[in-house]
Amino acid sequence: MFRYRRSLHLLAMIATTTVVAACPKKPVPAPAPVPAINQDSINRERARQDSIARAEQMRRDSAARAQADADRTTQQREAALAQARSSLTASILFEYDSDVLSDAARGSLDSKVAILGANVGVHLRIAGHTDERGSDEYNLALGQRRAAAAKRYLTDHGVDGSRIDIISYGEERPAAPGHDEGAWSQNRRDEFEITAGGDQIKAARP
Amino acid sequence: MIGTSSRRLVLTAVCAMSLPAHGIAAQDTTSRGIRLGLTYEPGTKPGVVILPVRGDAGGGGGGGSSDSIRAILQRDLDYSDRVAVIGGEGTSTSEPARSATGMLDYPLWKALGAAAIVQATLTPGSLHLALHDVTAQQVARIKDFPLAATAGSAEWRQLVHGISDEIEAWITGARGIARSRVLYVRDGRVYVIDSDGAGDRPLSEGGGAMSPAWHPNGRTFAYSAFGERGTQILIRDLGSRQSRVVPGTTRGLNITPEFSPDGSTLLYAHGEEAGTDLMATDGAGSTGGRRITVSRGTDNVSPSFSQDGRRIAFTSGRSGHPEIYTADVDGSNAELLTAFNYGEQSYRSNPAWSPDGRLIAFQSQLGGRFQIMTISLRDRSVKQLSSDGVNEDPAWAPDGRHLVFTSSRSGVKQLVVLDIETGRTRQLTHSPGSRLAAWSHRFADSSP
Numbered sequence: 001m002f003r004y005r006r007s008l009h010l011l012a013m014i015a016t017t018t019v020v021a022a023c024p025k026k027p028v029p030a031p032a033p034v035p036a037i038n039q040d041s042i043n044r045e046r047a048r049q050d051s052i053a054r055a056e057q058m059r060r061d062s063a064a065r066a067q068a069d070a071d072r073t074t075q076q077r078e079a080a081l082a083q084a085r086s087s088l089t090a091s092i093l094f095e096y097d098s099d100v101l102s103d104a105a106r107g108s109l110d111s112k113v114a115i116l117g118a119n120v121g122v123h124l125r126i127a128g129h130t131d132e133r134g135s136d137e138y139n140l141a142l143g144q145r146r147a148a149a150a151k152r153y154l155t156d157h158g159v160d161g162s163r164i165d166i167i168s169y170g171e172e173r174p175a176a177p178g179h180d181e182g183a184w185s186q187n188r189r190d191e192f193e194i195t196a197g198g199d200q201i202k203a204a205r206p
Numbered sequence: 207m208i209g210t211s212s213r214r215l216v217l218t219a220v221c222a223m224s225l226p227a228h229g230i231a232a233q234d235t236t237s238r239g240i241r242l243g244l245t246y247e248p249g250t251k252p253g254v255v256i257l258p259v260r261g262d263a264g265g266g267g268g269g270g271s272s273d274s275i276r277a278i279l280q281r282d283l284d285y286s287d288r289v290a291v292i293g294g295e296g297t298s299t300s301e302p303a304r305s306a307t308g309m310l311d312y313p314l315w316k317a318l319g320a321a322a323i324v325q326a327t328l329t330p331g332s333l334h335l336a337l338h339d340v341t342a343q344q345v346a347r348i349k350d351f352p353l354a355a356t357a358g359s360a361e362w363r364q365l366v367h368g369i370s371d372e373i374e375a376w377i378t379g380a381r382g383i384a385r386s387r388v389l390y391v392r393d394g395r396v397y398v399i400d401s402d403g404a405g406d407r408p409l410s411e412g413g414g415a416m417s418p419a420w421h422p423n424g425r426t427f428a429y430s431a432f433g434e435r436g437t438q439i440l441i442r443d444l445g446s447r448q449s450r451v452v453p454g455t456t457r458g459l460n461i462t463p464e465f466s467p468d469g470s471t472l473l474y475a476h477g478e479e480a481g482t483d484l485m486a487t488d489g490a491g492s493t494g495g496r497r498i499t500v501s502r503g504t505d506n507v508s509p510s511f512s513q514d515g516r517r518i519a520f521t522s523g524r525s526g527h528p529e530i531y532t533a534d535v536d537g538s539n540a541e542l543l544t545a546f547n548y549g550e551q552s553y554r555s556n557p558a559w560s561p562d563g564r565l566i567a568f569q570s571q572l573g574g575r576f577q578i579m580t581i582s583l584r585d586r587s588v589k590q591l592s593s594d595g596v597n598e599d600p601a602w603a604p605d606g607r608h609l610v611f612t613s614s615r616s617g618v619k620q621l622v623v624l625d626i627e628t629g630r631t632r633q634l635t636h637s638p639g640s641r642l643a644a645w646s647h648r649f650a651d652s653s654p
Contacts, residue, residue, distance in 0.1 A: 135555040137417055137462050138521055138528050141482040141505035144459040148479040167436055168459055
């Protein structure tokens with residue numbers, strides 16, 4: 001309301017000036033009295049406008065800062081979530097014809113234990129896989145043992161067993177297509193899939 | 207490789223004198239087709255001549271559905287590896303060997319190495335067949351075989367295969383295996399193929415199928431398939447084309463089904479979180495199984511019954527790596543069968559008990575590759591039957607003489623049939639990725 005009235009006032013002033021300037025230049029017997037312009041009021045008005053603009057700018061800056069902060073927090077949260085998710089679903093690898101957990105596998109499982117501890121709604125499915133070298137049929141059992149070994153480690157470290165399903169695909173679904181140790185070592189693995197509670201995952205408590 | 211390569215007598219000279227040139231190419235081929243040559247191994251394989259079938263307009267060479275009756279009979283007898291088929295498709299073996307009176311010229315056929323001559327006439331709905339004994343110079347057998355099915359159809363081919371098998375029984379005393387089929391896996395589906403490589407077709411729909419096993423009735427089979435929560439055992443009826451899940455196999459790992467020879471028992475391997483054990487249920491798979499092995503965290507899979515149904519062979523990792531064990535069907539009295547120093551790698555699996563009970567075929571890793579071996583149950587002697595490529599998952603034909611297994615010798619996985627007596631092989635499938643074969647029993651007349 002206030003701003004509206006002020007605008008009207010300004011418009012009136014401009015209109016008056018324009019009207020005056022547009023007057024035909026006839027000989028004027030006597031100089032018409034120039035409308036008195038109060039310089040003080042102009043200055044006051046200007047100052048007032050400047051102050052309003054400054055406040056506006058400050059308000060905008062502050063909002064942008066808040067938004068940036070919020071974005072940064074979201075990014076951090078998303079990064080942490082992605083980090084947690086990637087830790088949780090990182091594969092672990094095995095030696096030939098073995099279901100023994102390596103130190104690296106235990107380290108990976110420890111990270112999963114921490115994240116599962118901070119996210120009690122999260123459920124996992126562990127899929128055991130093998131390389132192509134063994135018997136097609138025996139490899140299904142070997143993959144099952146690999147998945148069971150990871151599940152046992154998690155439950156031994158406090159994760160409720162009902163949150164973890166296991167399945168074996170044997171050598172039927174290789175991750176790497178080759179026929180050498182480079183491929184085989186990638187294919188002797190457990191894969192971890194989040195089957196529930198994956199949308200609101202939190203990083204592990206430090 | 208096994209088999210003694212006995213000295214072969216090539217009757218080229220005799221042929222040159224008595225047959226037109228195009229019919230005498232001496233050739234010993236192990237590829238698809240007929241052993242054209244007059245090559246035989248004296249004392250081991252009787253020579254058999256199949257005369258052109260009178261009244262059979264079909265065929266005229268080649269393969270597939272255009273096969274003539276004669277072509278199928280010749281191929282079946284050739285694949286039996288028990289007889290030497292003399293004269294191939296397209297040869298006019300009947301003409302020069304007939305005397306002016308129309309009688310068979312027995313002395314000439316005898317000179318060509320023939321012990322038996324099959325003379326057949328197609329009549330509406332049946333095949334009239336006479337088997338000549340060349341040495342005795344007389345007809346040894348006469349029989350009318352029903353052959354009412356549409357020529358070239360799957361049913362018709364089975365009927366012709368049945369005739370081949372009976373001819374083989376007449377000549378050698380052992381019935382042939384032409385009228386049988388092989389289940390196998392390709393692209394995650396169970397397929398079936400006739401013993402001669404015809405009629406290849408899928409039987410199961412979904413993906414992830416493995417380890418098909420015939421029920422002895424030849425009308426149903428069991429297999430495993432991936433599900434959401436594990437791997438299940440399914441039993442499928444060939445007639446209704448319906449599969450049903452065996453109760454108790456809906457969770458965890460359930461693999462390698464196998465029916466007992468009398469069909470009363472179904473064994474399979476079941477694993478959850480503490481190893482994989484063999485389970486037994488009834489032959490209809492109507493209830494959940496009871497455990498028969500004690501794995502203590504190891505894997506026990508791939509059972510195979512002895513023909514009397516009293517013993518089983520299976521793969522077990524109980525000693526730390528896979529080996530073949532035998533046990534009573536209730537799992538008791540288990541003993542290590544493959545206690546043998548095979549070299550650097552210790553991995554033996556997938557036993558298949560031979561129908562005559564004498565041998566167990568299995569796969570053993572040699573130099574990083576699986577090869578097919580047999581072990582004698584009498585003296586534990588071991589024979590290596592393959593060396594080319596990777597060779598896995600042996601299954602016996604019902605004659606106890608042929609094995610089908612997965613081989614990469616062609617560069618991709620195919621099923622290969624091996625005659626363990628001669629070492630002769632032939633490729634059964636012609637689609638890459640074929641594996642995990644199971645050979646049926648001989649189908650009876652009422653069977654498909």
